[in-house]
Amino acid sequence: MDGFIQELRLIVGHSHVLTDAGDMAPYLVDWRGRYKGTARAVVLPATTQELADVVCQCAAMDVPMVPQGGNTGLCGGATPVCDGRAVVLSLRRLDRIRAIDADNNTVTVEAGCTLMAVQQAAAAAGRLFPLSLASEGSCTIGGNLSTNAGGVQVLRYGNMRELVLGLEVVLPDGRIWDGLRGLRKDNTGYDLKQLFVGAEGTLGMITAAVLKLFPATRSRSTAWIMVPDPQSAVGLLGLMRDTCGDRVTAFELVGRSALDLVLTHIPGMRAPLPSGAEWSVLLELSDSSDVSLDDRLAKALALAVERGLAIDGVIAGSLAQVHALWALRENISEAQRIEGFSIKHDVSVPVSRIPMFLERARAALQAAWPDVRIVAFGHIGDGNLHYNLSKPEAAGNQEFISLTPEANRIVHDLVAGLGGSISAEHGLGQLKRDLLPRYKSPVEIDMMRAIKQAFDPSGLMNPGKVLAVKEKKA
Numbered sequence: 001m002d003g004f005i006q007e008l009r010l011i012v013g014h015s016h017v018l019t020d021a022g023d024m025a026p027y028l029v030d031w032r033g034r035y036k037g038t039a040r041a042v043v044l045p046a047t048t049q050e051l052a053d054v055v056c057q058c059a060a061m062d063v064p065m066v067p068q069g070g071n072t073g074l075c076g077g078a079t080p081v082c083d084g085r086a087v088v089l090s091l092r093r094l095d096r097i098r099a100i101d102a103d104n105n106t107v108t109v110e111a112g113c114t115l116m117a118v119q120q121a122a123a124a125a126g127r128l129f130p131l132s133l134a135s136e137g138s139c140t141i142g143g144n145l146s147t148n149a150g151g152v153q154v155l156r157y158g159n160m161r162e163l164v165l166g167l168e169v170v171l172p173d174g175r176i177w178d179g180l181r182g183l184r185k186d187n188t189g190y191d192l193k194q195l196f197v198g199a200e201g202t203l204g205m206i207t208a209a210v211l212k213l214f215p216a217t218r219s220r221s222t223a224w225i226m227v228p229d230p231q232s233a234v235g236l237l238g239l240m241r242d243t244c245g246d247r248v249t250a251f252e253l254v255g256r257s258a259l260d261l262v263l264t265h266i267p268g269m270r271a272p273l274p275s276g277a278e279w280s281v282l283l284e285l286s287d288s289s290d291v292s293l294d295d296r297l298a299k300a301l302a303l304a305v306e307r308g309l310a311i312d313g314v315i316a317g318s319l320a321q322v323h324a325l326w327a328l329r330e331n332i333s334e335a336q337r338i339e340g341f342s343i344k345h346d347v348s349v350p351v352s353r354i355p356m357f358l359e360r361a362r363a364a365l366q367a368a369w370p371d372v373r374i375v376a377f378g379h380i381g382d383g384n385l386h387y388n389l390s391k392p393e394a395a396g397n398q399e400f401i402s403l404t405p406e407a408n409r410i411v412h413d414l415v416a417g418l419g420g421s422i423s424a425e426h427g428l429g430q431l432k433r434d435l436l437p438r439y440k441s442p443v444e445i446d447m448m449r450a451i452k453q454a455f456d457p458s459g460l461m462n463p464g465k466v467l468a469v470k471e472k473k474a
């Protein structure tokens with residue numbers, strides 16, 4: 001393959017084709033360290049045309065391609081498999097803000113832009129890009145789109161499907177589709193862009209996007225609230241939406257075990273209230289006008305306490321306190337990573353059924369493993385829970401991790417029985433690929449395979465992700 005590597009270097013430059021094992025290493029392991037793959041090379045194109053030329057070369061040589069953004073995913077979707085055949089295509093150098101149209105409330109950005117860079121560009125134009133994730137300093141827009149990222153403000157603004165208007169995509173044969181339209185109404189047949197959102201790079205590589213912007217946030221009120229139980233949290237959500245309307249921007253449920261991990265492993269963290277309940281809610285109101293929201297929030301909380309939906313709460317009195325409260329929520333994943341491996345679940349159920357899921361899942365898991373540690377937290381406002389399992393002791397946890405299929409079956413069967421999904425916002429990647437046939441009908445799987453075949457008949461685009469690779473007939 002020396003000639004092939006040389007062709008890639010002619011396209012992107014010698015220094016942007018990595019073949020040394022040490023140079024490639026950071027691109028071949030996922031953020032959690034769970035998946036490690038091998039590759040022929042890591043290629044870093046700087047333009048859409050360079051990427052298209054690289055894809056043409058790979059397609060001609062029958063070389064699989066693995067697109068990668070910030071490499072912050074949790075399901076192994078951006079990590080190559082271990083056969084050593086693939087080329088990793090890192091899009092980090094495609095990092096330009098191409099245009100901001102304040103009158104149209106849109107921003108056009110390249111796939112390698114970090115989420116934070118897009119947020120900052122929007123703010124500089126007096127606008128808001130509302131997607132908000134703990135990894136926003138390193139995750140990229142291409143990855144956000146490819147996994148249909150959600151985050152903490154889906155309740156008000158929706159996930160990436162709702163935030164994108166147009167895409168530019170390099171197809172598996174190297175052709176470029178320019179669908180960068182800033183239109184909110186375009187009824188000319190199939191909405192092709194939505195095929196690539198959430199496809200995890202298995203149909204093509206997103207290189208740029210037109211994203212929606214919103215009026216900038218000018219007032220905010222943030223509170224940490226202890227609640228008696230998850231049913232009370234659901235009731236509190238309803239009360240807040242009744243009294244505060246669409247100003248309810250975020251509504252996060254945090255279990256005590258999740259909070260304890262942050263307080264244990266993340267320096268400088270402090271409990272927001274002196275005594276801890278089993279469940280807490282992190283709530284935020286926001287508005288695009290200069291209005292005081294603290295009084296409105298305080299009155300709503302007083303009503304919640306009166307109705308037994310809340311035990312106690314604290315409203316942030318400064319921006320520093322707002323950041324401190326959010327740090328407790330945003331560092332949960334990092335604290336878990338420091339603690340060690342866990343069996344992770346990113347599930348969704350209808351909001352009304354969250355308490356039922358939590359109760360039934362705990363009972364079933366404790367019946368199987370009485371000492372299981374359940375770390376539950378997530379975006380209760382849109383029904384998305386991160387439900388992670390481990391054992392407190394390292395030795396016992398290693399054995400427990402080997403029982404992942406059994407634990408998955410308990411959790412995912414309960415989710416499916418409640419009309420939910422086994423993947424709410426993290427995608428499928430390698431982690432959940434083989435679970436899909438149990439939770440999607442044969443008709444759905446057939447339709448997904450038909451779409452894959454139409455776009456990528458040679459199966460070169462991110463193989464081994466989302467759908468299991470079918471063996472080619474001799």
